Amino acid sequence: SYELTQPPSVSVSPGQTARITCSGDALAKYYTYWYQQRSGQAPVLVIYEDNKRPSGIPERFSGSDSGTMATLTISGAQVDDEADYYCYSTDTSDNHRGVFGGGTKLTVL
Amino acid sequence: QVQLEQSGTEVKMPGASVKVSCKVSGYTLTETSIHWVRQAPGKGLDWMGGFDPEDDERIYAQKFQGRVTMTEDTTTDTAYMELSSLTSEDTAVYYCVMGLLSENNYWGRGTLVTVSS
Numbered sequence: 001s002y003e004l005t006q007p008p009s010v011s012v013s014p015g016q017t018a019r020i021t022c023s024g025d026a027l028a029k030y031y032t033y034w035y036q037q038r039s040g041q042a043p044v045l046v047i048y049e050d051n052k053r054p055s056g057i058p059e060r061f062s063g064s065d066s067g068t069m070a071t072l073t074i075s076g077a078q079v080d081d082e083a084d085y086y087c088y089s090t091d092t093s094d095n096h097r098g099v100f101g102g103g104t105k106l107t108v109l
Numbered sequence: 110q111v112q113l114e115q116s117g118t119e120v121k122m123p124g125a126s127v128k129v130s131c132k133v134s135g136y137t138l139t140e141t142s143i144h145w146v147r148q149a150p151g152k153g154l155d156w157m158g159g160f161d162p163e164d165d166e167r168i169y170a171q172k173f174q175g176r177v178t179m180t181e182d183t184t185t186d187t188a189y190m191e192l193s194s195l196t197s198e199d200t201a202v203y204y205c206v207m208g209l210l211s212e213n214n215y216w217g218r219g220t221l222v223t224v225s226s
Binding site: 031033035037042043044045048052054055084086088090094095096097098099100101102103 | 144146153154155156159161163164168169170171204209210211212214216217218219
């Protein structure tokens with residue numbers, strides 16, 4: 001089955017740039033979406049279609065895509081950004097079934 | 110204002126079925142597609158299935174194929190997810206999601222399903 005691979009954890013100091021990667025073969029063919037999930041809350045979309053930011057999401061959140069790897073970048077990370085981040089995409093070779101990455105715990109301290 | 114209101118906490122015996130509802134307000138189901146995602150305690154997000162508008166059909170994750178049924182009542186704008194043959198591994202929070210592949214992306218607050226004897 002199709003998988004998306006993320007690092008389990010990323011740690012930065014406040015004001016630094018955090019980069020979270022997501023790798024998978026089908027990312028070269030389909031969009032990547034990024035979700036933020038704070039403890040005890042439902043996920044929130046922070047990036048859609050590789051690099052677009054929904055309204056209300058701070059400009060410090062950006063997305064990029066390079067072949068089979070997508071990256072979520074948080075420029076000038078804040079303590080409030082501490083959360084779990086998940087990438088999501090679909091497997092175009094498997095009837096567009098969806099898949100989430102395993103998630104990355106971002107620590108900002 | 111778009112809201113997805115999910116049904117309440119469920120406790121089920123192993124082998125039973127559960128049916129979770131998700132009522133949409135501020136949108137009609139004919140205008141959008143609903144997906145279901147679950148999250149076991151302390152674990153990551155797990156896509157279960159949803160409506161694929163490109164192929165105009167409902168698709169399910171292979172791991173749930175044969176055990177899950179997703180339906181929609183357009184007269185009440187309510188989506189349902191029924192999961193059968195429950196085991197303890199199905200203990201999770203179940204979310205309905207509108208516009209999973211869209212900027213107009215909304216999540217329900219989640220329904221906790223506990224499977225325990």
